[in-house]
Amino acid sequence: MFYALGWTIVAKQQSLTNLNLQILSFTVFDMSGQGRYRNLWEHYYKDGQAIIFVIDSSDRLRMVVAKEELDTLLNHPDIKHRRIPILFFANKMDLRDAVTSVKVSQLLCLENIKDKPWHICASDAIKGEGLQEGVDWLQDQIQAVKT
Template sequence: MGLFDKLAGWLGLKKKEVNVLCLGLDNSGKTTIINQLKPSNAQTQDIVPTIGFSIEKFKTSSLSFTVFDMSGQGRYRNLWEHYYKEGQAIIFVVDSGDKLRMVVAKEELDTLLNHPDVKHRRIPLLFFANKMDVRDALSSVKVSQLLCLENIKDKPWHIWYITAPVHSEIYMNK
C-alpha cells in the first residue's frame, strides 16, 4: 500500500477522485511534502516558494488525487477560502521548529475551521507537524495542544510528526 493509499485510508476517503487542499504558513514545508509524495522521476529538484497556488495530480491503484498547494505567504492566504468548497480533505502543515509563528498558524486554523464552507462539513483534516529534525522542535503533542486540536470534535483528524527534507524520503511518525 502506497503513501497516498494510506493517506486516503486515514482520512476516510472513499471517492475515486479526491481534491485535497494543502494549507499552512509560508516556509512550513507544504511544497516539499507534496514533492516527496510524487514518484521519484516526477520530483522537482529545486523547491521555490509557491506564488498563489499550484496544482499537482497523483494516481494510486484506486484513487486519483488533485492537490491544491496553497501559498502560505500572508498576502496570498485570502485565496484559501476560494477553494474550501472544492476540498474533500485538508492537509494543514506547521513548522514544528517555528514556535513564534505557532500563534499565527492557530489563528489561520481557526479562520479555516470557522469558515461556512468548512464549518458545517465533516471534512477530514491531516496535520503535518513538519521539521521535527530542527533543534528544539515542538513534539506532536505540544503542537496539538497549541493548535487546540482536541477541540475539533466534528471532523476526523490525525497529526503526523514528520521531516520532509528536500531530496530524501519523508520520515513519518503518526
C-alpha cells in the first residue's frame, strides 16, 4: 500500500482512489499490469491528465514487456498528440536484484520521449520511499498546465 498518499495497490484488478494533496485533487485509477487487464488501460486515456507508470526494477525480463506496453501507450491516438506528464516509479528498489532508476530509464528508452514531460523516481511502495518526490513533481506538472 502507498500509505502516505492513500493509494491502494491492487494487483489483479483496477481500483479508484481520490487523493487531495495541497491545492490539487487527484482521482487515481490503479490498473493492473497483468496481461489480461492491459486492454482496459486505453479506456482511461482520453480523460486522463497524467500517467503514473510503475515498473518492477528488480525484474529485468518484465521490463521488456513494460517497454512494449509503454510504446503502445505512447502511440495510442488518445495519448500520442497530447503533452501529458508521465511519472515513472522504478519500484522495489529495496530488493537485491533491483537496477537503478537510471538503468530503468535506459532500458525503457525514456530519453526518446521528447514531446511529453516525464520524471522517474526510485521507489519502495511498501515503505513509501520515493513516492512524495514523484507526486510533488506530478502535481507541479498538472498545476503548470492549469495556469
